Amino acid sequence: MTSVDEHGWVVGAVAPLPPERAYSVLVPEPSSVIDAVRWVAQAARFFAASLAVEPAKRYPAGGWPRVDRATVRVGPLAGPPGGGVPRGVVALCTLPLSDAPLVRARAAQGVAAMGGAGFDVLLARATRLWQLDAAPLEGEPGAALLVAALLASLALGPVLAPDGAVLGVKSCRDRLAALGSGRGAAGRR
Numbered sequence: 001m002t003s004v005d006e007h008g009w010v011v012g013a014v015a016p017l018p019p020e021r022a023y024s025v026l027v028p029e030p031s032s033v034i035d036a037v038r039w040v041a042q043a044a045r046f047f048a049a050s051l052a053v054e055p056a057k058r059y060p061a062g063g064w065p066r067v068d069r070a071t072v073r074v075g076p077l078a079g080p081p082g083g084g085v086p087r088g089v090v091a092l093c094t095l096p097l098s099d100a101p102l103v104r105a106r107a108a109q110g111v112a113a114m115g116g117a118g119f120d121v122l123l124a125r126a127t128r129l130w131q132l133d134a135a136p137l138e139g140e141p142g143a144a145l146l147v148a149a150l151l152a153s154l155a156l157g158p159v160l161a162p163d164g165a166v167l168g169v170k171s172c173r174d175r176l177a178a179l180g181s182g183r184g185a186a187g188r189r
Helices: 036-047 101-113 118-126 143-154 169-187
Strands: 022-027 047-052 069-078 088-096 128-133
Touching: 022 088, 022 101, 022 143, 036 047, 047 143, 069 143, 088 143, 101 118, 128 143, 143 169
Parallel strands: none
Antiparallel strands: 022 128, 047 069, 069 088, 088 128
């Protein structure tokens, strides 16, 4: 278990995950603020998903930590199971992008491989990294991809997938749909 202070901020260092093990969202906003209320609303409205962040975070006097960690629980909104929304708990970390040169380099390779496609501009503006471990702490593998898509939709940043592809929100949704169609009725939780 990671130690946290009275505000819910992680105590100690946070190292970036290897890019092949994480969904990495590279965003222009330097803040590490986890706005759980906004995230919950975005998840419900645009992804038909429920979301919870632990531990609860507070940001007194408008400050925020340089680095942080949390766990994010996602699943479908109340109602019948399925609908392509994976269930799971994923580990999240955030740190300045300057602390993760390998992630930036891999993202640049992915952007170059696709000819830029506007992601070159987004990558040039990126200052903060949000990473979701691709292997969920519990639940379905698509849970990390869902949270990455959510963060990308909020922060307008590209997602570097573990396979090296650079994705936007639509590409994340397409991958989620492909994962959902591969689960079948017996695999739905």
